[in-house]
Every structure is written in structure tokens, then in C-alpha cells.
Amino acid sequence: MTIVDGELLLEVEDLHVEFRTEDGVANVLNGVGYHVRAGETVAVLGESGSGKSVTAQTIMGILDMPPAVVTEGSVRFHGEELLSATPARRAEIRGESMAMIFQDALSALNPVFTVGFQIEEQLRVRRGMNRREARQRAIELLELVKIPGAKQRVREYPHQFSGGMRQRAMIAMSLALDPELLIADEPTTALDVTVQAQIMDLLAEIQAERNMGLILITHDLAVVAEVADRIAVMYAGRIVEQADVAELFRAPGHPYTEALMRSLPRLDLKGQTLQTIKGLPPSLLDIPPGCPFHPRCERVQDKCRTERPEPLGLGFGRVSACHFAEEVVSRA
Template sequence: MTQPLLEVEDLHVEFRTRDGVAKVLNGVSYHVSAGETLAVLGESGSGKSVTAQTIMGILDMPPAFITKGTIKFRGEDLLEKSADERREVRGEGIAMIFQDALSALNPVFTVGFQIEEQLKVRRGMSKADARKRAVELLDQVKIPNAKGRISDYPHQFSGGMRQRAMIAMSLALDPELLIADEPTTALDVTVQAQIMDLLAEIQKERDMGMILITHDLGVVADVADRISVMYAGRIVEHADVYELFRAPGHPYTESLLESLPRLDLKGQELKTIKGLPPSLTNIPPGCPFNPRCPRAFDRCVSEVPAVHNLGMGRTSRCHIAEEVVARG
């Protein structure tokens, strides 16, 4: 087996605020290889985006503190590198599509300028060559009349077109690994499908690794190879996409799948997960999901579940993981 592109191991991050210490990541571990798509699932506040930002090196100053763990890219620990060395990895090694393209793009510069700038600074291209490459990138992400639209500002693009422009910016330096943080947020279903198809097509062409951060199980089913499910800053389940949908190994994953709308349940009330995710400044003892878990028992309240190996690279942080899988 070849070495993964990225290996995150036992990553801990906390935010030290006036209201207390928020333990945002509590031992996150996952990996992704070239040509592979890892989906990271979970409710808002579970730590998905914080993990991505830590990997990118844009979350390394107060009030955020990385207290433990390693982030290895091609075998080298990024946390041991200087700020300048991390900057060299960003863009060419690892790139990121941010959640809200309208916020991520600078409103006072044209879309073309924002793509060209990194090509001139990082690749030493002339203005003419950078403009030509920027047009090619916009054309690659299927923006109609790329040559004419390159001088437009972000507000002149539709939501789907802005997201395509963000993808073009992320691909400009030919990254080996792409982190897509909620790339289809606030887009209609048709545009969502187009964006995901586009990412899959580009990934196949470049043999690029991809981490897809989302809360949309429907998107995940079509594009992911493996899934890591997060809750309260922990990976509670990790599995092959087919195995996870066939038989979830954690009550939280089980509850997420049960909350999906299904055609065969037409007219029935949609199931929901009761309660709210815990405050990260006051995570409950034992399993953090226990206040909302329909299967919780005494041990869940008093003891943090260990990682259970369920075989074939599948793991679950649940005291009764084998029982949950068997019932699935």
C-alpha cells in the first residue's frame, strides 16, 4: 500500500475564550490518498471545517491553539514547518474551496485578477501568460464565455458561477489534494449536481486526492470512497461508503441516515435527532452523544468509548458498535 497523501493523527485543537476553553478537536485522525475522496460528515460545530483550516495552516494563532497531534503531507509533518514553508504547501500541495464563495472572493477585484495574482506570484508568469491561464481555468470549470467574463467582479456572477470561479482559483497551482468545504451550500439541486460532477471530473483527470466536507448524505453517497463521521470534535465512525450506508456502526450515524427523506416513507413524519450538539466548553462526560442517543445506557454516561476496530479498515467509537452494525 502506498503512503497516503495526507495523514492526520490524534489532532487536538482548543479555543481559549473568555467563556472558557472550547475543546474543538479531540483526537481527530484520518487519511486520504491520491485519486481518493474522503467525505467528512457531521452537524454544524462538529469540527469539520476547523480540521480543514488547521490542515491548511490558517488556524494557528490565538485564540486557537493546536495542543497535540500531527498533520503529515507526503510524510512530512506540517506542524513542524515554518510559516514560510507552510505557505509553499498551500496552493501547490493542498488547496481549499471555502464554504461561501461570495465571502471568500474579494469584492473589489475582478475574478480574473484574483486567479492571475497567484500565478504571477507563485509561478512567475507574465501578466499576459497569467491572463491566458486564468481564461483556460475558467473555461475548464465550464464558465460560459470565459474570456469575456474574466473581467467581471464576483457580484456579477451567479452563486453557481462564483463557486466555479472558486474551484478555478483552487486548481490554479495544480494541487495534489483539494479540500472542498461545503462546496454546494446555498445552491439549488441542479447546480449542486453540476458542481459535484465537475469536481469528480477534474479529480479523475488529475488523480487528485479530495476531502469533501459536508452535512449532505445524499451528496456523499454518489462521490465518496470513504466516510468519517464527526461529532463534538471526534471521529465517531469511519467506514467505506457502501458499508456505512448498508449498516452504520454508530448510533449517531444511524440517526443521521434515519433522518434522510425516503420515497418509500411518503406521508410519514420525518425522523429527527432530538436535542442539540453539546457546547464544546462543556462536553458531557462519557460518550458526548449520550444525551441524544436512543441506545444510551449507564456506561455511556461514565466512560468515553474506545475506538473499536470492526474490520476492513472500519472503526467506531461506541460501546456497542458490533451490536449496532448487526442490527443494521
């Protein structure tokens, strides 16, 4: 399928997910919503446990068994509702049209099969290729992600690859069926800075060539500033701010985003103590009333403790779920 630049690929709307455990119901997602267009990079940012990966897994249809329960919302791909689609249809879309790079390549790859076999399998099943054709395509994909000696390395096992090479192999596997949308879940975790830069450059290059939509899940603000077009900031299972990357870095519109920005190391603050966000994210089994960020917020007022803020449009496509969003932006 030819993808038109700017074409709307994915729409996530008011998504709610619960984890029903022995300790109670954890409200993991609480009304998540964002969209992705062809050729666009949307970075989903937030602390661990904010719901970034759960949202991605729900989109992919790999989080559809207890204790996880989708209770409300919509996930549409090219306008087609995925949450009500049959398992067969979800499986058809997964890989063919949407693919995901998982956070830990060593865990995601099967240790008892060669890297080449794991890439070739989907080509034989989905594309009807014979073994020779699939092997040749696997070598081409490994070369695409700049793995040296691809003809030899296609026969090697995951443990024989370095961390950066395993991540490249995962990217090759995810690109095998030419997806229109790629979800990258912390693709540079546990890699050194040089390899991180190489992986991000590789993703940007492939995205530009194929005009893919890209969802980048991360907590690395430096990476976000370099590659993202838009940012969705998550806290306690909810999108608390969405904005164009330049606008958000210029003037955050939510106290949580503001606090994240202050925690960034800066050259002009050399010798000073790095600021942190006090306290801890709330337990999803017991999310505070009102704004879930209020126990940690330096701008908290009485209203924040009792009334949940609804998303407020601030112009230029920016939205913030804060009672005092306009004041936050104006003071930034």
C-alpha cells in the same frame, strides 16, 4: 509531481484544538484522525459545530493564531510534519500542493478585484508568469470549470457572477497551481439542486483527470452517497465512525450515524413523519463525560455516561467509537 494512484497523501493523527475564549476553553477538536490517498474522496460528515471545517483549516495552516491553539496531534503531508513546519514552508505547501474551496464564495472572493486578477495573482507570484501568460491561463481555468464566455468574464467582478458561477470561479482559483489535495468545504451550500449536481460532477471530473485526493466537508448524505469512497463521521470534535461508503450506508456502526441515516427522506416512507435526532449537539465549552452523544442516544446505557469509548475496529477498515458498536452493526 506525478501522483501515483492510491499513494498516501495526508495523515491526520490525534489532532486536538482548543479555542481559548473569555467564556472558557472550548475543546473544538478532540483526537481527530483520518487519511487521504491520491484519487480518493473522503467525505467528512456531521452537524454544524462538529469540527469539520476547523480540521480542514488546521490542515491548511490557516488556523494557527489565538484564540485557536493546536495542543496535540500530527498532520503529515507526504510524510512531512506540517504542524512544526515554518510559516514559510506552510505557505509554500498551501496552494502549491494543497488547496481549499471555501463555503461562501462571495465572502472568500475579494469584491474590489476582478475574478481574473484574483486567479492571475498567484500565477504571477508562484509561477513567475507575466501578465499576458497569467491572463491566458486564467481564461483556460475558467473554461476548465465550464464558465461560458470566459474571455469576457475574466474581466468581471465577483458580484457580477451568479452563486454557481462564483463557486466555479473559486474552484478555478484553487486548481491554478495543480494541487495534489483539494479540500472542498460545503462547496454546494446555498445553491439550487441542479447547480449542486453540476458542481459535484465538475469536481469528480477534475479529480479523475488529475488523480487528486479530495476531502469533501458536508452534511448532505445524498451527495456523500454519490461521490465518496470513504466517510468520516464527526461529533463534538471527534471522529465517531469511519467506513467505506457502501459499508456505512448498509449498516451504520455508531448510533449517531444510525440516527443521521434515519433522518434521510426516503421514497418508501412517503406520508410518514421524518425522523429527527432529539436534543442538540453539546456545547464545546462543556462536553458531557463519557460518550458525548449519550444525552441524545436511544441506545444509551450506564457505561456510556461515564466511560469515553475508544475507537473499535470492526473489520474491512471500519472503526467506531461506541461501546456497543458490534451490536449496532448487527442490528442495522
